[in-house]
Amino acid sequence: MTITTENSTAPAIVAKQPARINWVKAAPWLFTLGLFLFWELLVRGLGTPVTILPAPSRIFQAVVQYWSPLLKNSAQTLFTTTLGFGLAVVGGLAIGLFIGWSKTIYAGLYPIMIGFNAIPKVAVVPILVIWFGIGTIPAVITAFLISFFPIVVNVATGLATIEPETEDVLRALGAKKLDIMLKVGIPRSMPYFFGSLKIAITLAFVGSVLSETVASNYGLGNMMASAQSQFNVPLVFAGLLALAVEGIAMYSLMAWIERRMTGWAHRSTMAN
Amino acid sequence: MAHLVSIDDVDMRYGGAEGTLAVSGLAMRVDKGDFAAVVGPSGCGKSTLMKLVTGLHIPQVGTVIVAGQHVTQPVSIVGMAFQNPTMLPWRTTLENILLPLEIVERHRHRLRANRREYIEKVEHLLELVGLKGFGAKFPWQLSGGMQQRANLCRALIHEPELLMLDEPFGALDAFTREELWCVIRDLHAAQGVTIVLVTHDLREAAFLADKIFVMSARPGRILKEHRVPFERPRDLEIMYETRFNDLVHQLHGEIAQARAVA
Numbered sequence: 116m117t118i119t120t121e122n123s124t125a126p127a128i129v130a131k132q133p134a135r136i137n138w139v140k141a142a143p144w145l146f147t148l149g150l151f152l153f154w155e156l157l158v159r160g161l162g163t164p165v166t167i168l169p170a171p172s173r174i175f176q177a178v179v180q181y182w183s184p185l186l187k188n189s190a191q192t193l194f195t196t197t198l199g200f201g202l203a204v205v206g207g208l209a210i211g212l213f214i215g216w217s218k219t220i221y222a223g224l225y226p227i228m229i230g231f232n233a234i235p236k237v238a239v240v241p242i243l244v245i246w247f248g249i250g251t252i253p254a255v256i257t258a259f260l261i262s263f264f265p266i267v268v269n270v271a272t273g274l275a276t277i278e279p280e281t282e283d284v285l286r287a288l289g290a291k292k293l294d295i296m297l298k299v300g301i302p303r304s305m306p307y308f309f310g311s312l313k314i315a316i317t318l319a320f321v322g323s324v325l326s327e328t329v330a331s332n333y334g335l336g337n338m339m340a341s342a343q344s345q346f347n348v349p350l351v352f353a354g355l356l357a358l359a360v361e362g363i364a365m366y367s368l369m370a371w372i373e374r375r376m377t378g379w380a381h382r383s384t385m386a387n
Numbered sequence: 388m389a390h391l392v393s394i395d396d397v398d399m400r401y402g403g404a405e406g407t408l409a410v411s412g413l414a415m416r417v418d419k420g421d422f423a424a425v426v427g428p429s430g431c432g433k434s435t436l437m438k439l440v441t442g443l444h445i446p447q448v449g450t451v452i453v454a455g456q457h458v459t460q461p462v463s464i465v466g467m468a469f470q471n472p473t474m475l476p477w478r479t480t481l482e483n484i485l486l487p488l489e490i491v492e493r494h495r496h497r498l499r500a501n502r503r504e505y506i507e508k509v510e511h512l513l514e515l516v517g518l519k520g521f522g523a524k525f526p527w528q529l530s531g532g533m534q535q536r537a538n539l540c541r542a543l544i545h546e547p548e549l550l551m552l553d554e555p556f557g558a559l560d561a562f563t564r565e566e567l568w569c570v571i572r573d574l575h576a577a578q579g580v581t582i583v584l585v586t587h588d589l590r591e592a593a594f595l596a597d598k599i600f601v602m603s604a605r606p607g608r609i610l611k612e613h614r615v616p617f618e619r620p621r622d623l624e625i626m627y628e629t630r631f632n633d634l635v636h637q638l639h640g641e642i643a644q645a646r647a648v649a
Binding site for chain 1: 438441442443461462463465467468469471473475476477486487489490491492525527541542545
């Protein structure tokens with residue numbers, strides 16, 4: 116709503132005051148720029164050696180210098196992350212629906228899920244290596260393991276919080292459990308599901324990079340690990356920068372999908 | 388089959404043998420086409436009564452007979468509306484009202500082929516409750532009173548023989564409430580549906596009902612049954628007449644006493 120009002124009033128204002136800037140829209144860019152500037156000045160002012168903390172200018176220089184391996188490894192990491200995340204979406208949705216189906220299943224599986232989630236994934240990677248060898252597969256599985264929990268919890272919550280009145284109205288009409296799930300439970304849990312994708316995608320990056328760092332010959336994690344062993348600190352930071360960019364891009368994509376798929380949930384909060 | 392609803396000596400206890408006894412020795416009869424209201428102190432088991440009649444709860448003791456059938460499972464000849472309109476926000480008003488048809492056995496297999504006919508039915512109902520042209524709106528685009536009107540349409544779309552209303556107007560302001568009283572009054576007159584209204588509002592009960600049941604405090608049972616003598620159609624003006632106020636006053640006294648006993 117705010118966007119539409121701004122759009123409709125903007126031309127009139129622009130005609131009068133051509134120099135008006137939309138600070139809210141510019142803020143993310145300005146703040147990022149500010150962060151890099153502050154960082155640059157800090158490093159220069161303190162004279163920090165490049166092996167401790169390279170200045171942004173030095174990092175961008177590394178980006179240009181190593182663009183080919185950066186691109187290749189970024190693509191690999193994006194691939195493993197997206198694949199693991201995709202599996203997590205399918206698996207998380209399925210398990211979430213399964214858990215939300217009945218109170219008994221919910222009570223029985225929930226503690227197990229929490230237990231699994233509490234296990235540090237870095238401890239799981241060596242097991243995956245024993246099973247599948249190093250490389251892509253453990254990275255995909257780690258990304259999957261770390262990102263599916265928030266999806267499960269959110270889908271199950273959506274199902275578990277159906278209003279009792281809605282359920283009564285439908286049950287009094289002779290609705291079976293499946294009817295209630297299809298007509299109410301699943302559509303209702305969709306905003307929770309799409310909301311959880313934003314959390315899950317960033318976690319998926321954590322998982323894949325973790326696995327690549329410990330056990331892979333490809334990917335940003337592996338690249339950063341070897342750059343670190345050669346004291347090529349600017350390249351390590353260049354890798355982090357690439358990860359941050361990928362993370363933000365995928366997050367925005369999920370946020371966009373969320374808005375597209377469950378617009379009703381957002382519009383309803385705006386109307387109130 | 389003189390009575391559409393008859394309840395005899397019903398005990399309903401929640402949570403096993405040691406649980407709370409919600410209603411005890413409950414007995415009431417509602418004739419076909421009647422408008423019955425149930426009033427009583429809060430926590431008197433009015434909602435339990437709703438669930439017993441609709442078959443959502445099966446009593447441990449006694450019998451509930453609806454439309455000649457012993458109630459042992461949810462009865463699909465009933466429409467329900469609660470204080471909370473519980474419209475599904477991802478469906479338009481029209482789709483919300485069609486929802487019961489997707490559930491009830493008799494309609495669900497016909498719905499796809501005869502969608503046109505059903506949509507006309509929804510539009511007719513929307514017109515009856517004063518929501519003509521709002522079918523395409525989402526529930527959150529409607530005011531509270533409009534949502535409650537749509538809720539009534541949803542309760543009526545599958546042509547139930549019995550309409551159960553659980554304080555449907557509790558959350559509305561006084562003027563909207565009076566408007567909806569008239570909507571219900573006209574629906575009852577036009578559709579010939581039997582209505583059981585559970586309410587806290589004594590004026591609402593006296594204005595709308597033919598029969599008022601006064602319930603005791605928990606465990607609930609029927610203390611008294613009033614026949615409302617006012618002729619139909621009733622106008623809102625009736626609420627300012629002495630005989631109306633006398634009835635409300637009498638009901639008020641009975642409930643105050645029921646509360647004091649508890």
